Amino acid sequence: MSVIMHPRPSPIAAAMYTLRDLDVGVIVIHGPSGCCFRPARLLERDGVKVVTSALLDDDFVFGSEGKLSRVLKRVDELFKPRFIGLVGSCASMIIGEDLKKAAKEAGLLEKTICCDIHSGSGDNTVGAISVLREATAMGIIPPAEFERQKRMLEMATLLEQTRGTARSEYIENSLGDPPKEVAHAILQVLASGGKVACVLNAKKETAFLYADVVLAIWDASRKLGGKLQVLANLDPDVGLPRVRAYSRRILDRFSEDGVVIDSITGGIDEYPVSGIKAKEMILQSQPDLAVISGIPHAVAVENAIRTVAVSVGSRAVANLKSLGYDYVVGERDAHQVSLGRNKRIRRSLLGQAIREGAGG
């Protein structure tokens, strides 16, 4: 069995994002202070407090449930959260620390969502599923919603293994195609009266960035002509309250700009299945160009239609190129750009290039 050698998303980070989606007030990582530093800082921009139990070598040797218990109590005093998310780390889980015991000793078991995972637990979705399972057991989300989300996460994992960055043992970094060049190709189709399918197939808050591509193409089409088919996974009745609110905000903004959506392909957390639906619709309508933003590899039309893929991460870009998408634009780190700023659409590189190309 080959080893995937390039860096992969961590189950700890996935657990933290899911805890944020559940609107916990504080996330406690039971680990060293540097554990998952970058996602922690990003999530703090989103209003979630993230702290660690700041484990040191002594704590690994002698155990640190007592220290964790004290941290939980202190966090409760300081921030008075409705719920606390408690996530393991490699070090604490390997030495067998009992998260629930520490929460119980702190008198906070009933408000603490304990997640016994670490970076070696497997796919990153394992972390998200673990949080959701615990939240279901605590009555925070209904069992049916857990089952739906679990199915989506398992499909997302399969998608990564078959068409994503988990499909090869090593993927090089790539910057992708220059946004100006890609914008020019899109504008040419519109100006010649062709049909462009605009597909938003995004996950979580990154939808606020990728939605900008749809808005830019819509504006350009009004100036230059051409036909548009807009497909978006923005069902406002699917997912956790936070995720539904994302969809509503983006739909409101589309509505303000007069964007007409031909089909809502699913919810924001349904990108593996909404991608399949989008694929079917594109193959049926046969546009001259399909511009797919977010998780383009979930929309497997690259061998049937001329395509533009818009995504994030230099390895994702390289992977999309090797799958056969004609143009691939690598946006700036979508989480970095959109986290904590999800009240409005963020400007994307490609959107900007399209606007400039279309005359501002």
Place this chain on the structure above:
Amino acid sequence: MKSIAIYGKGGIGKSTLASNIAAALGGRGIKTLLVGCDPKADSTMNLLGKRIRPLLEIMREEKRPPPGGFTMVGFNGVVCVEIGGPEPGVGCAGRGLIIGIRYLTEVLDLKQFDLVVFDVPADIVCGGLAVVVKEGYAESALVVTSDEFMSLYAANNLCRGFMSISAKVGGVLYNRASERGKVYVESFSNKVGLPILGSVPASDEIKKADRVRKTLIETNPSSVASAALTSLADSVYKNCFCTIPKWIPIDDLEGIFHGDA
């Protein structure tokens, strides 16, 4: 300076042998250091008559204690150190051993001793417990076993571990020896390619000495068991044999007891 690490099944008498070997050699003027590596910190009790405060416990309060803060001189001038570790069921003893041994060898010049004995807990069940031989703090390991099946099973497992980390072993120490069981240990030793460095009979006197927290070398130096322990100590100190052992499949090990030896 000669350095050895003593391994074997839990409860097989490693600490008893280690402290008696150290006491016997100390009595001959051989400058000996006994390093207890078990979190229970009980290896040196029979030389000191009491439990010494373990190094890791001291390091929690004082990051870099001087050697005088964690060493004690026991019976026959044997210098004693306990690495220590977590309470049962928590933390990581292996990690503790890595930290403790690294610090010990950094601040205490082991070359001042003629012999350094590391008394290591149980099997090498994790990388941490293997560190003593893996990182070369001990030149070679010694395997303590009785003639019971489970003890030889553990000894065989240790040989497997030593083979996988390419650690050298000096031989087998046969504890609780009996005429009837000797054949099993001899057969095992032949199969894994290790010599038996000596044997110590099952002895009530050793148990009695243990109960008063002393070595038999101290309480009854003229006893038969004491003579066996002294002979074993000499053999360990003079032994120059060192090899990476083999290990044998379970069927072969069972065969030893079914008369296929």
